[in-house]
Amino acid sequence: MSVRSAFFACFAAAGAIAQGADLPQKVTFEEHVKPILRQHCLNCHNQGEKKGGLALDTYGSLVEGGGSGEVVFDDGDAEGSRLWQLVNHDDTPVMPPNQDKLPDEQLALIRAWIEGGILENSGSKAKKKKTNALAFVASTGGKPEGPVAMPESIPQSTPVVTERAAAITALAASPWAPLVAIAGQEQIVLYHTETSELLGILPFPEGIAQEIRFSRDGAYLIVGGGAHSVRGLVAIYDVKTGERMATIGDELDTVFGADANDSLSRVALGGPKKMLRIYDAGSGEQLFDLKKHTDWIYSVAYSPDGVLIASGDRSGGLCVWEADTGRLYLDLTGHKGAINQVAWRDDSNVLASASADGTVKLWDMHNGNTIKSINAHGSGVTAVTFDHQGRLATAGRDSRAKLWDASGKEIKAFQEGNEAMLEVAISHDGKRVIYGNWDGKVFNTPVENPDAKVALAANPEPIKNRIDAVKTTLVSMQKQLAPAKAALDQAVSAVAAAKKPIDELDAKVAQLRELASQSENAAKQAEQQVAQLDQSLPGLTDALRDLQDQVTAVRVAFKQDASKMQQLAEAEEKLAEQLTTTAAKRRQRIAAHASIATHRTAAAKHTAAAEALVATRGEMEKKLAQAQAAADQAKAAHDEIAAVTAKVQSKVDRMLAELN
Structure with a gap:
């Protein structure tokens, strides 16, 4: 018998719950989990060789975690455990590397151990199970008391006419009205989500919008963009009239990420200058210049309650800041690729991040833990957004947009052509998903009847052509x-x-x-x-x-x-x-x-x-x-x-x- 075979035989009991046999009533580290780790993991993760700063050969070192933080918690939440995400191949790098996933019976033991409160030995007692942050009650916070804002007198003229639309760089849906805004060349185009009617075109002469967000009450449109290596800024528009209410910032390069807080008193922006800048929306005065990111900032978003700001960069850096003070609140690590977009759930307790590494991660804002890591689009996730039900919509380089339930389970996938899907939004009532791709095409698609999708033009024809x-x-x-x-x-x-x-x-x-x-x-x-x-x-x-x-x-x-x-x-x-x-x-x-x-x-x-x-x-x-x-x-x-x-x-x- 080879040494390897003998070694495996010695620890057969660890992974040897026979097919169909029940799990032990009390799963512990010493009796059940450690033998599995010894079999598959300890060559790289031990006290002598802590790959990634993580040692798994003792209970204390496993609970302590590694260079990327803790990998298990005593809250009973397996889905939020980094260890579980890696061994179950829910996230990368998959463990063990270059091997198949662990046998089902061993995975069942690891999951049962985590859900049982990560007990060390037979004498350990589990702590009271915490409520999973994925538990969510839909909110109407921010909804205006009167009629919701819809375009009333916005011009229909097309500022720029092109042969074809460029790649869709930004789009957003109103949180309370049947309205979607789509970025085009030097313009923002507004459509009715239920009828697909063109409602107006907002001029953006400074260049191309890279991020569009509606205000919390849906009455204003926050647009960040500009021209590469020329100028970047944030423009705020009145949704009803189309009037530009404010122009904030004067960057030397385009703005990629932009948002305003819940009271529209502050505006945050970021871009190739790697600086997160926060301005007073009324005076335009710069309040903070935050220097944490080491690469281009791709996305910026205030939490719905205005307490925090999230920002993600091209190198996978993901930061959460205190909105009032500008102090760093959380430095979230775990992504292996660029953070293309961040989005908040309505209750401000969960942040979603879409990454080029193919995953969407859901982060608990109370402790910074990863609640869920979703393998959304293998070739890279380009966009993510929440609806009022806590569901997620994502877009990816696999030419798909997807809708997920609040627990991260895929509900439906939408595909159009073979070009990368770049942007996605969910209508205010959750009944439609709007997505745009690299080819400049945008589709307004009913969730229950995807075949009834309607194309929306990001570069409408001249008004003289449309008037007939x-x-x-x-x-x-x-x-x-x-x-x-x-x-x-x-x-x-x-x-x-x-x-x-x-x-x-x-x-x-x-x-x-x-x-x-x-x-x-x-x-x-x-x-x-x-x-x-x-x-x-x-x-x-x-x-x-x-x-x-x-x-x-x-x-x-x-x-x-x-x-x-x-x-x-x-x-x-x-x-x-x-x-x-x-x-x-x-x-x-x-x-x-x-x-x-x-x-x-x-x-x-x-x-x-x-x-x-x-x-x-x-x-x-x-x-x-x-x-x-x-x-x-x-x-x-x-x-x-x-x-x-x-x-x-x-x-x-x-x-x-x-x-x-």
Whole structure:
């Protein structure tokens, strides 16, 4: 048996979890991980020969890390472990070098060890697991309270006309509006992301924009660029009017990276001069001149909360600075190629860096650890950006743009031609990815339907060529408007026709209910009359009885005394009057009582008739609802066509004014 074979046999237990066998309940360095490292790594990484400054033969030296920092952490996050990224071939240089990836069972042990809290031995206890910084809740921070900014009166004239577009050097999407800005020769072109309509062209006579960023609220456009070896600057534009609000910096070479803080009070820029310069946006005064980078600064970005600034350079240098003081906050190492672009997640806790080494790294801003290293584009990553969901879009030299979820898992890839993809953006709602390549082509692509992509021109044709197309659109819209108005009028008439029988029915129902109410009131009045008569009749009856007794007494007296005749006549007359009055009251009560039933019968009859009519109203209401829905639809169609027609007419008027 060879020495090498014997060596491997001695440590077979370390990598010898049989296929399908369960992992140990407690994975430790001494018992499980160290034998794997001894088998594959210790020839180069030991106390006597610390390649890269890293020794792996003791627990202490492994935890201490090497020249590039720590390689494992006790937070249970395997994805953020540099050791795991290298042995799992998620990042370069892959380990072990010039060999295949470690066997799955050994990788499973290493991962379980990291996720278990990197225990040293069987007596070690794991610390409480920390929350992974990839956990993210979408934010609306920075969104304006009122309407979002969209171009309203930006010129349509093309400052520079060329046969073809140059390589796409910069593009950005508004964080809150359907708007994308694309860099062209001496101009910035604005398009509607949902309709792909050209909304305006901003002149940039100083040269070519190398970086475009929208302000946090989307109301301003920050453009860094210039002309190589001539001049570099940062221009800030009002998105609504296109007015240049400020011109900041006066570099002797172009500006590659530029951004403004959340309050637009400061502007940072960097370029071939290797200096990160920070200016007061109001006065233009230079506040800081930061000298850390050793090569051209390619990208600069303020954190959304304005606390930090990130800058990346051509040699892989990646720095994070305190925005207020200019002090270095983090010096992030790990990339093996140029940092082409940096981007912040909405919560300012995670920074993404796109590198020529083919990876995108996600950095935790609390401790500077690498949360995730994504092998995004093997031949080099040229651009990276976040959306509000924490998802990533990247562009690469492999001629692809890609969309990734918040954990770094690829969702979709977009390819156009064979030229390097240089820039990428995600629309404000996350539904579209816009990307541009070396050949000067830009595509606005729906994520759910990539075949529906639309090309956007970075160098639009002259206004005189475009105005004919706009006029044609106007004529087409005007032709659509007339039938839409006729359809709307017809629909409105149908609503009126459907409403008329309902109004007539409602009038009849109201009349019947009024009659029922009147009958019911009459019945109640009759009841009150009966009640009053019932109260008065007992008294009348008693009085009648008394008068009868008086008449009887007088009659007896008259038999004995003839002179009592007059008295008898008067008594009988009073009795007769009382009888008449009582009889009348009794007749009134009989009549009133009879009218109660009559009025109640009439009320019931009117109510039943009203309810019968109401029962027939349902079908009429259905017809009216259908007519109203058709009218609403017709109105919406008409209003939409009218609005577009008015918008196109306004655009024609503006273009004609510019042309003249």
